[in-house]
Amino acid sequence: MKLTxxxxxxxxxxxxxxxxxxxxxxxxxxxxxxxxxxxAPAEFVTENGKAVVADISKAIAAKGGRRRRLSxxxxxxxxxxxxxxxxxxxxxxxxxxxxxxxxxxxGKSIWMTQFAISMIHAVPFSGLTPWKPLKCWVIQSEDSDxxxxxxxxxxxxxxxxENEAENPEINWESAAQQVIFVDLTxxxxxxxxxxLKLELxxxxxxxxxxxxxxxxxxxxxxxxxxTSNADTIAFLxxxxxxxxxxxxxxxxxxxxxIAALIAHHTAKPPTDAELAxxxxxxxxxxxxxxxxxxTNWGRSFITLMKIPGVDGKVMLTAGKNGGGLGWPLVHGxxxxxxxxSDAESCGGSGRRHHWHMVTDEDELEDLKDAVxxxxxxxxxxxxxxxxxxxxxxxxxxxxxxxREFVNVKKTDLYSIWHEQIGKTEYSRESAKKVIDHVFSNPxxxxxxxxxxxxxxxxxxxxxx
Numbered sequence: 001m002k003l004t005x006x007x008x009x010x011x012x013x014x015x016x017x018x019x020x021x022x023x024x025x026x027x028x029x030x031x032x033x034x035x036x037x038x039x040a041p042a043e044f045v046t047e048n049g050k051a052v053v054a055d056i057s058k059a060i061a062a063k064g065g066r067r068r069r070l071s072x073x074x075x076x077x078x079x080x081x082x083x084x085x086x087x088x089x090x091x092x093x094x095x096x097x098x099x100x101x102x103x104x105x106x107g108k109s110i111w112m113t114q115f116a117i118s119m120i121h122a123v124p125f126s127g128l129t130p131w132k133p134l135k136c137w138v139i140q141s142e143d144s145d146x147x148x149x150x151x152x153x154x155x156x157x158x159x160x161x162e163n164e165a166e167n168p169e170i171n172w173e174s175a176a177q178q179v180i181f182v183d184l185t186x187x188x189x190x191x192x193x194x195x196l197k198l199e200l201x202x203x204x205x206x207x208x209x210x211x212x213x214x215x216x217x218x219x220x221x222x223x224x225x226x227t228s229n230a231d232t233i234a235f236l237x238x239x240x241x242x243x244x245x246x247x248x249x250x251x252x253x254x255x256x257x258i259a260a261l262i263a264h265h266t267a268k269p270p271t272d273a274e275l276a277x278x279x280x281x282x283x284x285x286x287x288x289x290x291x292x293x294x295t296n297w298g299r300s301f302i303t304l305m306k307i308p309g310v311d312g313k314v315m316l317t318a319g320k321n322g323g324g325l326g327w328p329l330v331h332g333x334x335x336x337x338x339x340x341s342d343a344e345s346c347g348g349s350g351r352r353h354h355w356h357m358v359t360d361e362d363e364l365e366d367l368k369d370a371v372x373x374x375x376x377x378x379x380x381x382x383x384x385x386x387x388x389x390x391x392x393x394x395x396x397x398x399x400x401x402x403r404e405f406v407n408v409k410k411t412d413l414y415s416i417w418h419e420q421i422g423k424t425e426y427s428r429e430s431a432k433k434v435i436d437h438v439f440s441n442p443x444x445x446x447x448x449x450x451x452x453x454x455x456x457x458x459x460x461x462x463x464x
Contacts, residue, residue: 086211086259088129089324091300095254098300099262101288106304108263109143110353112216114155120175127327127336134211141185141220150347152176158341158354188223190244200256216263226290236297265289276374279305282333284319310370312340330368331375337367389430391437394421399443410439410459
């Protein structure tokens, strides 16, 4: 016989009071919330729900159900034997997240789709190597159905060409049947999180959960001010978002034991003078547009950047948590290079929408040289060095106008003369050299007067 909501909660309350193990206690709060959310009459929830949950929470606390000794954490498992590690180098793990940060139009949507297709057969992609086949859901709203179809056919054609010698047995068309696109267009904020959870619950019931949920792009589903820490905290970790309580994306990832890979845009493009330093940053996590909490929350970050003056190629830079990927050091950061295929797109226009790693040694050297030119440009950015001043000539110029500067403290003259001789060309130290020279060799008709006030002594020029 099915229990009523009230009977079920009383039963759960009894379990809490008598539970002997931590696992029993941990399951109780989830069961109670499920009953309150799905099976309880509205009046029961209103009158008793919060109180019962509070009582159960107190009972769990009293039994230490949320507490663990440091020694209670599981022993370390080798990465290649750990079911929770999805991408080598611990770059992506269950319950965790990674961000791909890129400018608009660079090719991040193609990158995300190609990642999903590659992971189905556990084939490395863009320097990311899965430990086993991974099933991906792609949640996107930017691209039309036609564009997704072109990308699909281009990517599969490109992968077949790349892998036909090494993996001839793989049926790549089967990947298109296993990569799932989930249409959540129009769902944002708390509604997006709630709807995503419903989709995942349905998949769990049929044993069809993904390993990775790809969200492309982040701002399409946030539904709030991306520069607001409060809003991004509510969406990513839980809180109140646009007046609605959320449990946060992290809780959903942990509840379903899956990971998230999130595409995100960079901030406003830099000026031409700033471009080299912006592209060459060794910390791509700080290129993400919006609140700083995004950088704090995301476990791993890489950027996908165009290289000025180089057509059809991009540079990936690994930042936060990228040390384990094994990428080579290129001008101070972990970087690899990707290139578009030279073949024609299956859609009949332009290059094929497919990324492949640049491995040719000559081509790599050319790209490293292009990056080196950016490094040189960045190092030269800023003002030109201040010129050395002709002290004798400037001292003569000062003496010619000495009437303007009598009875003025020597320390004040440093700044005055610096302003008058051209602060954009000469350093303040140059002005100090000139004034010191004048006071050591006073002009005709002037003497140096020392003025003592309290404990300080100042000097100025006066007419003799």
